[in-house]
Amino acid sequence: MLLTEEQVLSLAPDEPSRKAGKALAVMAKWVSKGANEQALWGECLGSGSKPYQTQIDRASTAFKCSCPSRKFPCKHGIGLMLLYAREATIFTDNTPPAWVSEWLEKRAENETKKRGKEEKPVDETARDKRQQARQQKVEDGIYELLLWMKDIVRNGILSLPEKGTSYWENMARRMIDAQAPGLAAMVRGLSEINYYSEGWQHSFMEQLLRMYLVIQGFNQGDSLPPLLQQELRALIGFTQSQEALRQEKGTKDTWLILNKQITEEEGLTTEKYWLFGLNCLQPALILQFYARGMSRPQLLLTAGMSIEAELVFFPSEIPLRALIKEPVTNNKLQDTYGMTGWQELTTAETALAGKMPVRSERPYIVQQLTPVQHNMKWWLKDRNEEIMPIKDGFRNIWKLLSLSGGHPLDMAILGREQEYEPLGVWHNGVYKLL
Numbered sequence: 001m002l003l004t005e006e007q008v009l010s011l012a013p014d015e016p017s018r019k020a021g022k023a024l025a026v027m028a029k030w031v032s033k034g035a036n037e038q039a040l041w042g043e044c045l046g047s048g049s050k051p052y053q054t055q056i057d058r059a060s061t062a063f064k065c066s067c068p069s070r071k072f073p074c075k076h077g078i079g080l081m082l083l084y085a086r087e088a089t090i091f092t093d094n095t096p097p098a099w100v101s102e103w104l105e106k107r108a109e110n111e112t113k114k115r116g117k118e119e120k121p122v123d124e125t126a127r128d129k130r131q132q133a134r135q136q137k138v139e140d141g142i143y144e145l146l147l148w149m150k151d152i153v154r155n156g157i158l159s160l161p162e163k164g165t166s167y168w169e170n171m172a173r174r175m176i177d178a179q180a181p182g183l184a185a186m187v188r189g190l191s192e193i194n195y196y197s198e199g200w201q202h203s204f205m206e207q208l209l210r211m212y213l214v215i216q217g218f219n220q221g222d223s224l225p226p227l228l229q230q231e232l233r234a235l236i237g238f239t240q241s242q243e244a245l246r247q248e249k250g251t252k253d254t255w256l257i258l259n260k261q262i263t264e265e266e267g268l269t270t271e272k273y274w275l276f277g278l279n280c281l282q283p284a285l286i287l288q289f290y291a292r293g294m295s296r297p298q299l300l301l302t303a304g305m306s307i308e309a310e311l312v313f314f315p316s317e318i319p320l321r322a323l324i325k326e327p328v329t330n331n332k333l334q335d336t337y338g339m340t341g342w343q344e345l346t347t348a349e350t351a352l353a354g355k356m357p358v359r360s361e362r363p364y365i366v367q368q369l370t371p372v373q374h375n376m377k378w379w380l381k382d383r384n385e386e387i388m389p390i391k392d393g394f395r396n397i398w399k400l401l402s403l404s405g406g407h408p409l410d411m412a413i414l415g416r417e418q419e420y421e422p423l424g425v426w427h428n429g430v431y432k433l434l
Contacts, residue, residue: 003081003085003300004085004302005082005085005086006302006304006305007085007300007302008021008078008081008082008085009021009022009078009082010260010300010301010302010303011061011073011078011081011300012073012078013071013072013073013262013264013269014071014262017071017073017074017075017078018078020075020078020079021075021076021077021078021079021082022078022079022082023075023079024044024075024076024078024079024080024082024083025078025079025080025082025083025086026083027083027087027090029044029045029079030042030043030044030045030080030083031043031044031045031051032051032093033080033083033090033091033093034091034092034093034094034095034096034097035058035084035088035091035093035094036094036095036096037058038057038058038059038096038104039055039056039057039058039096039100039104040055040056040058040080040081040084040091041053041054041055041056041080041096041097041100042054042080042083044076044079044080046067052065052066052067052076053065053066053099054066054067054074054076054077054080055099055100055103056077056080056081057103057104057107060107061300062107063077064103065077072269072290134179134238137177137178137179137180138178138179138180138236138237138238140178141174141175141177141178141179141180141183142178142180142183142215142218142219144174144178145171145174145175145183145187145211145215146215148171149208149211149212152208153208157201157204157205160195160204161195161196161200165191167191168187168188168190168191169188169191171187172184172185172187172188172191175187179237180236180237181237182214182234182235182236182237183211183214183215183236183237184237186207186210186211186214187211189207190204190207190208193207210358213357213358214232214235214236214358217232217358218232218233218235218236225317226315227315227316227317228317228356230314230315230316231315231316231317231356234314234316235358240314240315242323245312245314245323246312246323246325248312249312250310250311250312250313250322250325250326251277251280251282251310251311251312251313252308252309252310252326253277253278253279253280253282253308253309253311254277254278254279254306254307254308255275255276255277255278255284255306255307255308255309255311256275256276256277256278256306256431257273257274257275257301257302257303257304257305257306257307258274258275258276258303258363258365258412258423258424259273259274259303259363259412259414259423259424259433260272260273260274260301260303261274268289268290269289269290270287270288270289271287271288271289272285272286272287273285273286273287273288273301273303274363274412274414274423275307275311275322275363276363276365276412277311278306278337281337282319283320283362283363283364284311284313284320284321284322285320285321285322285362286301286321286322286323286324287321301328303424303433304424304431304432304433307324307328307329308328308329309324309325309326309328309329310324310325310326311323311324311325312325316356317355317356318352318355318356318359320360320362337365338365338366338367338410338411339364339365339366339367340366340367340382340383341366341367341368341382341383341384341386342366342382342384342386342387342388343384343386345364345366345388348364349416349417353417359416360416361414361415361416362414362415362416363412363413363414363423364412364413364414364420365410365411365412365413366380366382366410366411366413367382367383367410368382368383368408368409368410369381369382369408369409369410369411369413370404370406370407370408370409371390371397371400371401371404371422372387374387377389377390378390378394378397380411380413380420380422381408383408388418388419388420389418389419389420390419390420390421390422391415391419391420391421392419394421394422396422396434399434400422400425400434403425403427403432404425409425409426409427410425410426411423411424411425411426412424412425412431422434
């Protein structure tokens, strides 16, 4: 697989890695280098006496390097791939050294073992027992969480700013033990509220109410519509087989890749790709996960481009998260449909709230928005002079202002209800990421 420079740079975990990788994409930095259909490898000069051994499995875009960096991929991996993207003809050595061959062989062995496990027949009786045990664990954990939440309400919330991190973390860990990671994340969300900011009480009660609605909905069980049941189970932390989902019929379209967001927590990297269907007018969220030191997911998407692909959405009353079922083709980002203003968007949000009041943020495209300042806060004004606040903490306001120059732009935004974060804008016919 020969990646473009833009695709290589999109693999970088952060901006410093991207800049450092560019600096290493020169011949003088590499003592040796080589490539064949299976792998890409090289030895890069560093601060130590021995060069760093960098290797890349081209089939699955997996990286390994002898440098001490904890980032994945490291700057050496980015630099080597960039050099190859620019000057593939200088990689004349096609016989991998022993340290590359051994790594590739070990990866092949692990893949064979993995396929063997997947092909083993399923013991349905044992599986049912595990599912019943998991269900009971979750129900026990929910009972404790409800008592904890009711104690907070009974005692009042004014003393919450005095609580230490252990107060929240202990309950979050209890939810992990109860195999309800979704609820654990919601509890940790309570700990992340700024309790010394004005109006924190509203943020806290809103998050507490979201948790309560999820729990009460989950406890309703079979009395709810099937899609709503699956949505609530997903919010609790139950997962669905992605292999089974891939067998379902999907939606074929041209999908605009509006933005890519990368987060890392406790060694696990999460990639979020926000997409928008050009014909179906449906937003989509593609998630990829990988742990430090493990193979990077094979799917390569470049923000600011578009793809031709079939997406299968996870079951939901308001579908958003999806899997890419068929191989994708990258194209230049096209002009697209956009909502006419905030009135149309709030109408859509109201309809979503009627189906699923507890929901995550989602992307929209709105025509002709202008950033304006009002009461020491930044807002987005539509063509009808109606305004919506920009999400607190938005870091790229000055880039947005420089692109806008005081003029309206078609804009991709991300959010829900009454706060939105700009993702990118169409400037002189070209989509610019923020």
